[in-house]
Amino acid sequence: MAQLIRRAAALNKSLPAASFAAxxxxxxxxxxxxxxxxxxxxxxxxxxxxxxxxxSPQELLTFFRDMALMRRMEIAADSLYKAKLIRGFCHLYxxxxxxxxxxEAAINRKDCIITAYRDHCIFLGRGGTLLEAFAELMGRKDGxxxxxxxxxxFYKKEGGFYGGHGIVGAQVPLGCGLAFAQKYSKDESxxxxxxxxxxxxxxxLFEALNMAALWDLPAILVCENNHYGMGTAEWRAAKxxxxxxxxxxxxxxxxxxxxxxxxxxxxxxxxxxxxxxxxIILEMDTYRYHGHSMSDPGSTYRTRDEISGVRQxxxxxxxxxxxxxxxxxxxxxxxxxxxxxxxxxxxxxxxxAKESPMPDPSELxxxxxxxxxxxxxxxxxxxxxxxxxx
Amino acid sequence: xxxxxxxxxxxxxxxxxVPHRYTDxxxxxxxxxxxxxxxxxxxxxxxxSPLNPTLKRSSPNGSTLSRFxxxxxxxxxxxxxxxxxxxxxxxxxxxGLEQGLRVIASRALSSSAKAMTVRxxxxxxxxxxxxxxxxxxxxxxxxxxxxxxxxxxxxxLDKYGPxxxxxxxxxxxxxxxxxxxxxxxxxxxxxxxxTFNFSMQAIDHIINSAAKSNYMSSGQISxxxxxxxxxxxxxxxxxxxxxxxxAWFGACPGLKVLTPYSxxxxxxxxxxxxxxxxxxxxxxxxxxxxxxxxxxxxVLDSSFCLPIGKAKIEREGKDVTITAFSKxxxxxxxxxxxxxxxxxxxxxxxxxxxxxxxxxxxxASVRKTNRLVTVEEGFPQHxxxxxxCASVLEDSFEYLDAAVERISGADVPMPYAANLxxxxxxxxxxxxxxxxxxxxxxxALAATA
Numbered sequence: 016m017a018q019l020i021r022r023a024a025a026l027n028k029s030l031p032a033a034s035f036a037a038x039x040x041x042x043x044x045x046x047x048x049x050x051x052x053x054x055x056x057x058x059x060x061x062x063x064x065x066x067x068x069x070x071s072p073q074e075l076l077t078f079f080r081d082m083a084l085m086r087r088m089e090i091a092a093d094s095l096y097k098a099k100l101i102r103g104f105c106h107l108y109x110x111x112x113x114x115x116x117x118x119e120a121a122i123n124r125k126d127c128i129i130t131a132y133r134d135h136c137i138f139l140g141r142g143g144t145l146l147e148a149f150a151e152l153m154g155r156k157d158g159x160x161x162x163x164x165x166x167x168x169f170y171k172k173e174g175g176f177y178g179g180h181g182i183v184g185a186q187v188p189l190g191c192g193l194a195f196a197q198k199y200s201k202d203e204s205x206x207x208x209x210x211x212x213x214x215x216x217x218x219x220l221f222e223a224l225n226m227a228a229l230w231d232l233p234a235i236l237v238c239e240n241n242h243y244g245m246g247t248a249e250w251r252a253a254k255x256x257x258x259x260x261x262x263x264x265x266x267x268x269x270x271x272x273x274x275x276x277x278x279x280x281x282x283x284x285x286x287x288x289x290x291x292x293x294x295i296i297l298e299m300d301t302y303r304y305h306g307h308s309m310s311d312p313g314s315t316y317r318t319r320d321e322i323s324g325v326r327q328x329x330x331x332x333x334x335x336x337x338x339x340x341x342x343x344x345x346x347x348x349x350x351x352x353x354x355x356x357x358x359x360x361x362x363x364x365x366x367x368a369k370e371s372p373m374p375d376p377s378e379l380x381x382x383x384x385x386x387x388x389x390x391x392x393x394x395x396x397x398x399x400x401x402x403x404x405x
Numbered sequence: 406x407x408x409x410x411x412x413x414x415x416x417x418x419x420x421x422x423v424p425h426r427y428t429d430x431x432x433x434x435x436x437x438x439x440x441x442x443x444x445x446x447x448x449x450x451x452x453x454s455p456l457n458p459t460l461k462r463s464s465p466n467g468s469t470l471s472r473f474x475x476x477x478x479x480x481x482x483x484x485x486x487x488x489x490x491x492x493x494x495x496x497x498x499x500x501g502l503e504q505g506l507r508v509i510a511s512r513a514l515s516s517s518a519k520a521m522t523v524r525x526x527x528x529x530x531x532x533x534x535x536x537x538x539x540x541x542x543x544x545x546x547x548x549x550x551x552x553x554x555x556x557x558x559x560x561x562l563d564k565y566g567p568x569x570x571x572x573x574x575x576x577x578x579x580x581x582x583x584x585x586x587x588x589x590x591x592x593x594x595x596x597x598x599x600t601f602n603f604s605m606q607a608i609d610h611i612i613n614s615a616a617k618s619n620y621m622s623s624g625q626i627s628x629x630x631x632x633x634x635x636x637x638x639x640x641x642x643x644x645x646x647x648x649x650x651x652a653w654f655g656a657c658p659g660l661k662v663l664t665p666y667s668x669x670x671x672x673x674x675x676x677x678x679x680x681x682x683x684x685x686x687x688x689x690x691x692x693x694x695x696x697x698x699x700x701x702x703x704v705l706d707s708s709f710c711l712p713i714g715k716a717k718i719e720r721e722g723k724d725v726t727i728t729a730f731s732k733x734x735x736x737x738x739x740x741x742x743x744x745x746x747x748x749x750x751x752x753x754x755x756x757x758x759x760x761x762x763x764x765x766x767x768x769a770s771v772r773k774t775n776r777l778v779t780v781e782e783g784f785p786q787h788x789x790x791x792x793x794c795a796s797v798l799e800d801s802f803e804y805l806d807a808a809v810e811r812i813s814g815a816d817v818p819m820p821y822a823a824n825l826x827x828x829x830x831x832x833x834x835x836x837x838x839x840x841x842x843x844x845x846x847x848x849a850l851a852a853t854a
Contacts, residue, residue, distance in 0.1 A: 127590070129586070160621060160622050160623045160625070161623035162623075163620060163621060163623050164621045164622060164623065168621040168622065170622040170625045170626055171625075172622075172625045172626060177586075177589050177590075177626065178618075178621075178622065178626065179621075179622075180614070181613070182609055182613050182614070185582060185609060185610065185613065185614055187582070188578065188579050188580075188581075188582020188583050188585075188586060188610070189582050189583075189585055189586035189589065189610075189614055190586060191579075191582070191583050191586060192582060192583035192584060192585055192586020192587040192588070192589065192590070193586045193587070193589060193590050194586075195583055195586065195587050195592075196586070196587040196589075196590035196591065196592045197590065199542070199568065199587070199592060200590075200591075200592070218578065219576075219578040219579055219582060221579075222574075222576035222578055222579025222580070222582075223579045223582060223583060225574060225576065225579065226573065226574065226576070226579055226580065226583060229574070230571075381623070381624075382619050382620045382622075382623050382624045383619070383620055383658050383659055384619065384659065384661070384682075384683045385619055385624070385627040385629075385682035385683050386681060386682050386683060388712075388713055388714050388761060389714075390714050390761035391761070391764065392658070397799070398799070
């Protein structure tokens, strides 16, 4: 029963649950609705797209469900971490769901996404399942990286998701490399290289951006500006926190990252631009409710009022809920039912993940190489544990 | 928004060469088709050219020169007897004279052997692999229009076009990362570092983005990339340009680390590296680029490949095992010649592969000779020799008749003054002395404090 909404490669969205079909919206579900984004886009060296976004009831309901699922997954991960079932690092994305969901609505699975360590929801968006996510977090065999990666190293290559990277900023040159390969292979697809406001100051980002601009690579750099690089506010880390302008000769767009439709519009615009003209920067103005990671309470460098203020005024799920209700696409109760369903899905996935065993000890030595050539490898006591890599 | 006019885009359909407009206005001539042996020359000696002021031939004790003369003479002679007389007159101590003559005897029946510089070996290997697989591309500083800082990539831009031979800005972290990202997607990049000293700027991508990815993703993301370039000491380039990185990279699981010595090594190992699905660090040596080595017809074939992880016994012996890699193999062979005159038969192992290390070959050799000297150019602490010594102690302790000996670079940053530089790198006499120590044949040992 573990159904996560899966997007087929051809962006064919199916209606999520029976409750919506009951309203007889099946025929009307793809009808067009035009919504204005919360704010106009601000462009740097480029004319921004219109703030009128075409959407549909189906899309809005899917946004709601997907974001609710992601929110629920992250909250559940918080509890699992406190229960010590998740160890090490755990960086949660709740509050930022609109970025990932809006992006998916604008692209397909041939496009690539690469991000840093706050990657659980992006993994789901690319086709990853809840079971794979929870099992990986708990270090079990059914995890997407078979338990060997952990929270920061989720991958789904067939879905165009290249991780999941622990070194701040490294994913940006890697993303430009993906774009390079897409252009080299003439695939007519683009790469979204995502990074935070903290990583925005990394030198290698500018090195890669320079080459992307020189060679007209279809690279879209997406700064998820949640205003805090761990405990350091953006104004303390960056002389210029206008990250969409930091590309200088590379055009940029500032986007309200809490508005899934604005994100969708920006990503669609960016993809068209990148395919024709090379790199572009998108700055998503977003917010994370949790601290930087599970070891950070998140309240020593910002006030609780600020956090609750954003939750009241700008929460991405609430925005969609209001839109759905305003356009009469579902009732309050139906939306609440969706949230209950989603919670049930998450709980079931967790139960299943808990049943998954830990990797076999022989997995210590697997995948060191793609082609091991029969070389020897050793455990801590090489006289005790010695193996041959296949 | 103002943009400069786009560079001329070339449509190229795989095999045909693409005319490229150089920054000085020249346009390269179109060359149709791909020839597999375009850059192999009969004379095998790399010619100096205005574009290559750095060319120098190193002949520390004249034996490289004598080896070359040996092969030149071979081509003149058509009888083994004549050859033997000629060589004896020259007084040449070519490597493994008897072995060499045996090889020639068999060769005399087939086509004559060619000689090839390491530079040409690398160039031809790159050329052939790029021709065979359209996913292979080259990126680095000056690899294109400049024809390569050390001319290793000479001619590739003309042949394959600017989409496959990319001149990168001086941004190692950036272009190494771009190379790794391209490898994630499935291309096969060959990233050149002008020297491996600059790889430190990109080392995060080599280790964290490349080496560890296959493991962290449990096999989903493999990284078929090659990082290549000159490593170790050159001549007079000072502390920041002389470090050997074999030990550091050799420590990392997930990487393969290769160290060619001869032209055969260069061709076979570079081809193997490019074909390998894992990240390979390919450590060349600037001073070897101009050295010429004999290459058989088999080596010249475009399908030639050497196995990764297997060492080569360059010189068989029975009294002491000397392990070496890269330039030090030449020194070890010379040491072997000197030791032979004193009745010590040295077995010289050319490691070829630092990771995986051919422990089986090293241990088998030590079990035969009972003595070990490891030679490397790099810093002594935590060096390649340390690993080899530990491995031999663990696996072949009872076979050792003497303490293991390590010869390495000095434990100092590389000085510039020629006399100090000479003291900072191993010399042939150091290897000879250490070998004699293992045979208890040294003269008075240096007094220890």
